[in-house]
Amino acid sequence: MQQVAAETAEAEELSLAERAYRAIRDRLVMLEIRPGAPINEEQLGQSLGVGRTPVREALKRLQYERLITTYPRRGTFATDVNITDLAHISEVRKELEPLACAQAARRATAADRAALTALRRRLEAADSRSSDAAELMHLDLQVHRTIYGATHNPYLEDTLVRYDNLATRIWCLFIDRLSDMAGHVEEHRPLIEAIVAGDPDRAAQLARSHVEGFEQAIHGAI
Known part of the structure; x- marks a missing residue:
């Protein structure tokens, strides 16, 4: 029973992460989050109605896709749009x-x-x-x-x-x-x-x- 509950919770967490990923991705793509703008995990989570964990999972994917960039000791930012x-x-x-x-x-x-x-x-x-x-x-x-x-x-x-x-x-x-x-x-x-x-x-x-x-x-x- 506990295993089933854990698997259900994991599936729900994955679906929340996917929902967060798609929503944040499209905000970045459409420049609703402007290039160079700081990424605030807490604000994103509140606006999407999800916790920090799904947001963090989404941000990992978005960094791989070159839509956000993380700088040590500075934070995470929307990637600049470089015409080159x-x-x-x-x-x-x-x-x-x-x-x-x-x-x-x-x-x-x-x-x-x-x-x-x-x-x-x-x-x-x-x-x-x-x-x-x-x-x-x-x-x-x-x-x-x-x-x-x-x-x-x-x-x-x-x-x-x-x-x-x-x-x-x-x-x-x-x-x-x-x-x-x-x-x-x-x-x-x-x-x-x-x-x-x-x-x-x-x-x-x-x-x-x-x-x-x-x-x-x-x-x-x-």
């Missing part, structure tokens, strides 16, 4: 995004295709609200993460989520200078259609163009 990282991030994404989209086109289940189709409809509905940058950014993240999940390759998915998070931080930093953010997000519609149709070659081609266009847009905004 864009070339390195894009170098990885140009290779792995086409691979992921091609694999998603090959491996997507009926549930994956339904989820992607629902996101495509949301993209269509978002056209009239293109001025809401935060909504478009969240939608962009959802599309990418759903595609990565549809690869059914957890290693590829984890890697690309990390790099997409870093790229999104750069995008958020320059969002006020980007003239056609809605157009960039709109590019996901034909990409989703190619994946749902099971066309890996077209999906890979569109994915590469999307990543290259993102890099060019950021350079144009600097």
